[in-house]
Amino acid sequence: MADALKIGIAGLGTVGASLVRIIQQRSNALAVACGRAITITAVSARNRNKDRGVDLSGIAWFDDPVDLAENADIDVFIELVGGADGAADQSVRAALARGVHVVTANKALLARHGVEFARLAEEKGLLINYEAAVAGGIPVIKAMRESLTGNNFSRVYGIMNGTCNYILTRMEKEGLSFEDCLKEAQRLGYAEADPTFDIEGNDTAHKLAILTTLAFGSEIAADDIYLEGISNISIEDINAAAELGYRIKLLGVAQRTESGIEQRVHPTMVPLDSVIAQVDGVTNAVALESDILGELLMVGPGAGGNATASAVLGDITDIAKSRPGAQQVPVLGRPAALLEPYRQAKMKSHEGGYFIRLSVVDRAGVFASIATKMAENGISLESIVQRSQHTTADAPVTIVLVTHATMENAVRKAVSAIKHEGYLIGEPQVIRIERPKSA
Incomplete structure (x- = not known):
């Protein structure tokens, strides 16, 4: 059996703690599946004394994630800090500069710096895996980067934010106002105290930007997305849609057009008898339309500790199964140097x-x-x-x-x-x- 894969985890929130627990509980099965053990050698978080329900004894502690990335005895750096800049950005750069593979669940970070990171990683033959950054436990990134190679995508769309889908579902099923449903989502932990990032569509936009690059081979363009949130959706809209045979969902949609690539996030009416209309609550769904496969719809949990940790673990095991010298999967589906400049289609067309x-x-x-x-x-x-x-x-x-x-x-x-x-x-x-x- 090959030497153990040593990983360092920066961020011990819900996802990080779940990841530690799963790796510790299933260490033997993971070693058999990967042909080598996966060992957590270092962690980083803000509060060293917080009880996270996992055993961290024998694991090196770093107060600073950048320090972990630069100095810990690791083969893979797991970034679960969050945010598009600051510690997340600095620690990923430090890991890549050192020659360490990276796994991240951070869509905002990739939407802003993904192309640059891809160039840095590919120069050194490193992997950056990010399945958990889009649609939680749904393996859409792996499908697009690997399984569907050779397909020409015409459109990718889906429900990519569980908070919004939960609110719209509750409004329809229980006749509640947007404001009441938002308060309930916050009480249950589905929405943040400041829910703007979710309900105004920014979270979906970051995810869509990543999928757009994978689908069409263009550079990430998160700032070139037409954006509408759900805060202006009323119960009257919900009821009228139902009477007309539709259901309202917040969709992210990217498609190739004659004038360029169209990216948009907005409330959308979908037919009641369509599969995507049946996706309720915090569940996510991503649909891929291509010339060879036709349409593929992937549905599953889009958030939560276990779902996201499952996706992160899948990325780690992919690295554990890879071997030195083997051809690496391009970070963004094709080599960063071959990504095309993003050409935005006019929304009014x-x-x-x-x-x-x-x-x-x-x-x-x-x-x-x-x-x-x-x-x-x-x-x-x-x-x-x-x-x-x-x-x-x-x-x-x-x-x-x-x-x-x-x-x-x-x-x-x-x-x-x-x-x-x-x-x-x-x-x-x-x-x-x-x-x-x-x-």
């Missing part, structure tokens, strides 16, 4: 159906005016429904429209024209409709 909800003054001619503005912009309507609560004489009327496939700039022009007519109350709600091939 996006073509698809739309859900539009308008709150308007209840007076004669409004319904006809709206239909006219749509027609003037070449928009064909699949349905148009008027609702009125009639609670008071001057109560607003809700009008819901669903369009056939149309260009986004046409929708924006029509909505802008409606705003200038003077009968609109508040801001209109516009939600894109996606019709997956699996629908």
Whole structure:
């Protein structure tokens, strides 16, 4: 049996503690599967005295993760610190400079520095594995980097944030407001005290940027993603979607177009009978569309200590099974030097159906005016429904429209024209409709 693979773990939160426990409990089985033992030789965390429910005796302790990366007796550096800069960035650079493989669960770090890290690693023949950075326990990174080599991807999309999916699921199933569902998600630990990063789509955007690079061979472009969160989704939208045969999900979507690569994160209506519409709660799902395979949908736990630790452990065992001198898998699917510059498609060229909800003054001619503005912009309507609560004489009327496939700039022009007519109350709600091939 080969010498043991020595690992150092920076970060002993929920994921780090779970990883330590799993490796210790299954050390014999891992040694048999990998042909060598996996040994934790060093750890780093902020609080040395905290009880994490794992045995750290005999393991070298480092207060500073950068110190661990530079000086610990390790073959692989496991970065579970978090954050796009600071200690996470510095410690990964230190490990690579020293000639140590890296495993990370940090999507923000990769979205910002992934291409640079890939160049550094490939210059030294090192591996950077990051399965846990996207969709938790779903092995989508390995599938795209290795199993699906040779496929030409046309689109990758999915539910990549469990917090948002949990909130939207609860809103639909229990008729609760966004605010009430968010409070419950925070109480259960699914959402942070400051949930902005999740609910405004930033977390999904970082994950999508990584998948876009793997799918299309372009440099990571996390800052070039059209971004909308779910904070403006109301229970009225949820109910209207259900009545029309749709369910609202926060999707990250990347696809190749004639004008470039389109990346977008936004609330989306998907048909109730589609597979992705059935993905509820904190579960994640990633769909890959390619020329050879067709569509592959991968569903599983997107977060949590065990799910994420499982993905990290899979990355570690891949390194344990590799042998010196063997050809390494390119960090981002193809050698960093061969990644193409990112060319952004114009969002306004996006073509698809739309859900539009308008709150308007209840007076004669409004319904006809709206239909006219749509027609003037070449928009064909699949349905148009008027609702009125009639609670008071001057109560607003809700009008819901669903369009056939149309260009986004046409929708924006029509909505802008409606705003200038003077009968609109508040801001209109516009939600894109996606019709997956699996629908």
